[in-house]
Amino acid sequence: MSKLFRNTLYLQLQSDKLRALHVESGRAFAEAPVLAWRSEKGRVIPLAAGNAALVLRGSPGVTVVNGFQHPRSLLADFSVAEQTLQLLFKTFIPATLFQAAPTVILHPLEHLEGGLTQVEIRGLAELLLGAGARRAFIWSGVELSRTALENLQFPAEGGTLHYPEPS
Template identity: 45%
Template sequence: MLNYFRNTLYIVMTSELIEITHAETGLKLAEPPLLAIETKRGRDSIVAVGSMAKQLTDKPNIRIENGFRHPRTLLADFAIAERTLRYLIKQALPKSFFIAKPLVVLHPLAMLEGGLTQIEIRAFAELASMAGASQAYVWQGPSLTIEQLRKRSFPEEGRLLFP
């Protein structure tokens, strides 16, 4: 009964794809980390996210942003990345009248040469918090299984990091 109100999201990130797994239901969502922003009368508004944003590439007054694409780090534009992740998290959570904020485990898979710095760990945790997480952790190691996430037991071959 207690697990009914738990939401654990496992988010695997690259600059090309964000995969979110809801541990309690097993539901998965995979989308490119793209945000379509339309400029009208000097104001920006989000018109699409993910694969829907990709379809708007050639439309006038619309620019496609990827907050996770940079030559040196996975997190390039915090504001764009936060908006993108916020939308994707909403899509990954079960539809319900009351939904508990999720515990989020972020698993970056790119730009890991030399390991993550404390600044990157804090930035990723803050990103997840701003996008709607109640708690945020960064995972470095092998991919996690749904069972490991449900039990919140993490293998010794990796490291669960938080600021």
């Protein structure tokens, strides 16, 4: 597939920060992984995600939550985390006439003691796919180079590709 139509995001995730790199354009972002929402007539209405959500903190009727804030795991609230990523993907991916769903490489940076459990790996992969990723990869280890990201190459030494499992 031509690079013109590719969207690859490299996400380095901590409970208080999400760093993103749009591989094809080289644009980098750092956002708080939070969601601002308002409840109207019994429905939750997402308003903003990331740093834009922080600006709304303290506004009447607005709740700001972090779906990645938990003492034992990086994924605390699946639906909040999914809505957060859905809104942030729109920020991270440059607007084009034809916009392909992104390939997302998630690199968790904390809560890795003892390794990721199968439940955590599956939860993170399903989170990315539910948020709009066309393909999802879960990586832990060394920071991936731009060349490795462009070619979706994961070094055999220096880390582990947790998802998808090698066939």
